[in-house]
Amino acid sequence: MSAHESMEHAEHAEHASGSNKKIALLIAIIALCLAFSETLGKDAQTESISKNVEAANLWAFFQAKSIRRTVVQSAAENAKLSIGLTGDDAAKAALAKQVDAWQKTAARYRSEPETGEGQDQLAERAKHAEHARDLAMAKYHHFELASAAFQIAIVLASATIITGMLALAWASGLLAVVGVAFTAIGVFAPHAVHLM
Numbered sequence: 001m002s003a004h005e006s007m008e009h010a011e012h013a014e015h016a017s018g019s020n021k022k023i024a025l026l027i028a029i030i031a032l033c034l035a036f037s038e039t040l041g042k043d044a045q046t047e048s049i050s051k052n053v054e055a056a057n058l059w060a061f062f063q064a065k066s067i068r069r070t071v072v073q074s075a076a077e078n079a080k081l082s083i084g085l086t087g088d089d090a091a092k093a094a095l096a097k098q099v100d101a102w103q104k105t106a107a108r109y110r111s112e113p114e115t116g117e118g119q120d121q122l123a124e125r126a127k128h129a130e131h132a133r134d135l136a137m138a139k140y141h142h143f144e145l146a147s148a149a150f151q152i153a154i155v156l157a158s159a160t161i162i163t164g165m166l167a168l169a170w171a172s173g174l175l176a177v178v179g180v181a182f183t184a185i186g187v188f189a190p191h192a193v194h195l196m
Contacts, residue, residue: 024161026173031150037143037146040143047136048140051133052133058126059122075102083096135190138186138190146183149175153173154172
């Protein structure tokens with residue numbers, strides 16, 4: 001090998017080394033973005049599961065209150081019918097008092113603002129938990145798409161080092177921008193783009 005060929009080979013190796021360093025930096029930046037989107041996605045997924053369980057528990061409590069209310073109302077209606085059949089005034093008064101207590105209990109099961117455990121309040125709380133669950137799921141879907149874009153971008157950037165094709169680096173950079181966009185949508189406007 002001549003001195004001139006050695007010099008050209010050294011220049012080519014130096015150029016390739018500098019180019020590889022830039023690609024390595026691109027990969028590092030995309031990997032950082034991937035870490036953020038994965039972390040945000042896992043947080044959104046956990047929030048979604050938590051809110052789904054909360055909503056299910058609240059709806060179960062709502063149904064239990066509904067059953068209790070129906071039983072108490074049925075007992076009150078049955079007792080009302082019995083009042084006319086009872087001849088004793090003391091028994092009628094006691095039964096009327098019990099009917100009144102049952103009706104108050106049924107009304108309390110329907111709405112109990114002090115404790116937030118009436119049917120009306122439970123339904124509102126369950127709907128709020130469902131809304132929070134849906135928001136978290138929308139975020140999660142965007143973060144998942146962002147993660148996929150970042151992962152593909154890393155593969156393309158890695159392939160650039162092997163092949164030397166700069167078009168792959170540009171495609172990698174474009175996918176990284178798409179990943180950043182989906183991450184931003186997931187954080188700031190998860191319902192702006194409907195994907196799932």
